Amino acid sequence: MSSDQKEAANVGVFTAIEHAEYGHPASVLRLVERPMSEVEPGPHDALVRVSKRPIHPGDLLMIAGDKRGGRAAPIPAGAPRTPGFEGVGVIEKLGSNAAHQGQFAVGQRVMFLSGMGRTWATYSKVPVTSLVAVPDEVSDAVAAQILINTMTAQVVLRAGHNALPVPELPVTVIQTAAGSSVMRIVTALGQKIGLTMIRLVRTRAGAELLEASLPGAPVIATEASGWQEQVRSAMGSRPVHVIFDAVGAALVDDLTSLLSDGGTVVNFGWLGTGAPDLSGFAPRGLAFKGVVFTEWMNFSLAEQKQHRDMAMQLAKEAPHVFAIAGEYPLADFRKAIEHASGPGKNGVVLLTSQVGL
Ligand SMILES: NC(=O)c1ccc[n+]([C@@H]2O[C@H](COP(=O)([O-])OP(=O)(O)OC[C@H]3O[C@@H](n4cnc5c(N)ncnc54)[C@H](OP(=O)(O)O)[C@@H]3O)[C@@H](O)[C@H]2O)c1
Known part of the structure; x- marks a missing residue:
């Protein structure tokens, strides 16, 4: 049974890309199944089924352990790292406190910065404070690349x-x-x-x-x-x-x-x-x-809101600014990375997975 079939049959696994050491992405990354228990939302979290996530140059630098991507924290033995700084998807479950906050609902489209719940996986556990609602006029492919x-x-x-x-x-x-x-x-x-x-x-x-x-x-x-x-x-x-x-x-x-x-x-x-x-x-x-x-996190809350509103407005009125160079299923991550790393690319390369299986 394939990963997607197992997920569809709800046998308690999700698909993720992970690496246990830093190195060339094509060599160190692998596609694995992980237990759903790992993404069970805590009281203040949401479980998001991720539909699209970008391959940022920073993702590839971080996987390579290149200092241009920031500090590469040691990866503990037995706890591989899943890449991905942001993504878009649909809320599947809300933690007990998150559900009472009333800002977000199961079934809602959201984009988010990943924090510890990295996005190169079919599911992410995300603090509700990191979720941003996606307007109907903004496609998943644009929403996936807006934040960073x-x-x-x-x-x-x-x-x-x-x-x-x-x-x-x-x-x-x-x-x-x-x-x-x-x-x-x-x-x-x-x-x-x-x-x-x-x-x-x-x-x-x-x-x-x-x-x-x-x-x-x-x-x-x-x-x-x-x-x-x-x-x-x-x-x-x-x-x-x-x-x-x-x-x-x-x-x-x-x-x-x-x-x-x-x-x-x-x-x-x-x-x-x-x-x-x-x-x-x-x-x-x-x-x-x-x-x-x-x-950007040091800007005042009023400025952050103003910037978010500007970003949403731009995404609605000029989606071509957020160009999409290509989309690849998670399983084709090597082809996607090759595309993202090559010259002459116009826009962002996205890794995709289906929502609502
Ligand atoms: N500091 C931060 O917080 C932060 C945040 C986001 C991104 N970044 C960095 O910003 C840069 C751009 O990121 P992005 O996501 O916008 O990139 P991107 O969409 O992947 O585009 C890369 C662009 O760089 C051009 N390019 C590649 N190598 C070049 C070179 N040697 N000389 C001149 N142009 C070159 C490519 O042009 P061709 O068409 O000629 O191939 C392409 O237009 C990356 O270095 C990324 O790591 C930093």
Whole structure:
């Protein structure tokens, strides 16, 4: 009997992807069955049957134990780790206190940050405080990728705002890896608040793809010779005090020539190779500011609500911002990871499982 058949027959197992050691995802990950007792909700939890979850670059870095993905805590013997930072699904069961809170109901669609109940599994046990209701107009494929990437985008925008010499528009910003899922949201939110964006991608093909799928700001390919001149021409006489960067590495050297003295590179990813030379930063008063999405938790509750509302609004009115590169059943996780890791991808790769078997 297959995993799905066993689940359908309700024989008390769920399917999960797990790893007992850090290493190359294709080598260390395996698909297993685990007892449902592991996800039995406590008084303040919900049991969510997960339908879709993204493969974030951070998921793959974390599985590999790469420091760019954050601190890899030791995996205790006999307690393998299931990846997955967020997901979407349907509430199947509510813990006793959670049921009395009345905010959520069995059968409701929710998205959530996983906490300890990782999402690369057909079921997650989730504290009700981590659940966010999904409006009918927002598809599962969009809802599955909203939380972390919009939080990251808001943290990036805030860091950029804080780096301005005067908090006044007009502001011109350069973005690297502009076709990435996070940067697409940064572009959309930045345009809403009146920023002028100049977008960099590494290939001409990527530039064409981005211009077609998210028009509205110039896109320049860094594989073209003289790309800095193209950027200067797009800048005109406007200074650039802030660069939003997800590539880091050797590209930082090229970027700083475009930045005004006293300017800041706001960096949230390290997709590139080679080491930057920061020796010219001090004489020009430049700053390199790393940010991480968890800083969003430090925003006030009113700001968090405002950001959530903005994210939902964006998902409803411009779902194409949350592009979907491909969807694969959990069992095909190796193919999905290959797709997620490869070049030329437009959007997020999702792992899927059926809801309501
Ligand atoms: N700090 C945080 O809290 C945080 C949160 C979320 C994400 N991140 C990081 O942010 C980055 C983007 O994440 P994402 O989910 O938005 O990515 P994504 O959707 O997987 O897209 C990756 C993009 O990066 C481009 N790219 C890959 N390697 C590149 C290189 N060497 N030079 C230039 N462009 C390159 C790809 O372009 P092609 O089309 O040319 O392949 C693609 O557009 C990742 O490094 C991720 O780890 C950090």
